[in-house]
Amino acid sequence: MRLFEATHVFKHDWETVSLANWRKYPNDKTPHVRHVEVLNQDVDPETGVLRTERLIMVRQNVPTLLRKLFGGDASYVLEYSEVDPRQKSMMMQSQNMTFSNVLSVGEHILYKPDPDNLDHTQFIQSAQLKASTALCRLANKVEDMCWNRFKDNAQIGKLGLEQVVSKILAERQEMVMAQVVE
Amino acid sequence: YDACFTRWYSEKFLRGEKSNDCAELFKRYQTCLKKALKDKGLTKMIADARPAIGSVYQDDELDPDREKTQGSNKS
Numbered sequence: 001m002r003l004f005e006a007t008h009v010f011k012h013d014w015e016t017v018s019l020a021n022w023r024k025y026p027n028d029k030t031p032h033v034r035h036v037e038v039l040n041q042d043v044d045p046e047t048g049v050l051r052t053e054r055l056i057m058v059r060q061n062v063p064t065l066l067r068k069l070f071g072g073d074a075s076y077v078l079e080y081s082e083v084d085p086r087q088k089s090m091m092m093q094s095q096n097m098t099f100s101n102v103l104s105v106g107e108h109i110l111y112k113p114d115p116d117n118l119d120h121t122q123f124i125q126s127a128q129l130k131a132s133t134a135l136c137r138l139a140n141k142v143e144d145m146c147w148n149r150f151k152d153n154a155q156i157g158k159l160g161l162e163q164v165v166s167k168i169l170a171e172r173q174e175m176v177m178a179q180v181v182e
Numbered sequence: 183y184d185a186c187f188t189r190w191y192s193e194k195f196l197r198g199e200k201s202n203d204c205a206e207l208f209k210r211y212q213t214c215l216k217k218a219l220k221d222k223g224l225t226k227m228i229a230d231a232r233p234a235i236g237s238v239y240q241d242d243e244l245d246p247d248r249e250k251t252q253g254s255n256k257s
Contacts, residue, residue: 015196019188039219048198055228076227078232080239083195093236095231095235098227100231106234
């Protein structure tokens with residue numbers, strides 16, 4: 001079992017970051033995320049919380065050892081999220097579906113305003129990676145490889161989100177300029 | 183649907199306004215999607231993965247033949 005944890009502060013407000021999350025894919029920083037579909041989405045009438053279930057298709061180069069174990073390099077991930085606009089929190093939980101008998105990757109993400117600066121957004125990510133094969137030594141190697149890849153993907157994921165935030169800010173600027181001209 | 187959703191999200195949802203702007207689009211998108219998932223044989227895989235992520239949605243959500251209205255109470 002491997003644990004991965006990372007925290008980061010985006011120097012943008014929570015509303016902008018949460019919007020960027022919805023607009024994140026496709027993104028040239030995260031080419032491994034190939035396809036996203038919304039399976040279910042609605043607002044809980046009692047709590048006002050937006051609930052979403054998404055199917056994510058990932059394809060990335062994997063070491064031969066892993067490709068042999070997994071039977072390929074394309075995989076599906078299921079993600080469930082809740083956005084509370086009053087509490088200003090966005091929570092996402094995801095789990096791989098394909099080759100789950102060999103490797104289980106569960107990831108939890110939370111975006112909320114940074115308590116030290118409410119105009120910024122705190123990002124807290126944690127993941128559990130667990131390989132199950134008959135040979136303990138092989139399971140360790142599989143976990144190591146996947147943990148390293150997870151860490152790399154987490155880094156480019158942050159870059160990807162920043163890029164989308166920049167795009168949103170540029171669009172807003174254009175709108176303001178257009179209004180000034182009128 | 184994505185375009186409608188992101189507009190609704192930033193202009194209505196985040197500002198606390200209740201509205202159902204994208205319901206019609208979503209319905210059409212879902213009908214198409216759920217048939218595609220069934221054809222690809224992904225329905226069971228999705229149902230099996232739900233407990234691990236704490237999803238509130240249930241198996242029958244993926245049945246494209248079942249009559250549904252968006253915004254109905256999901257247990």
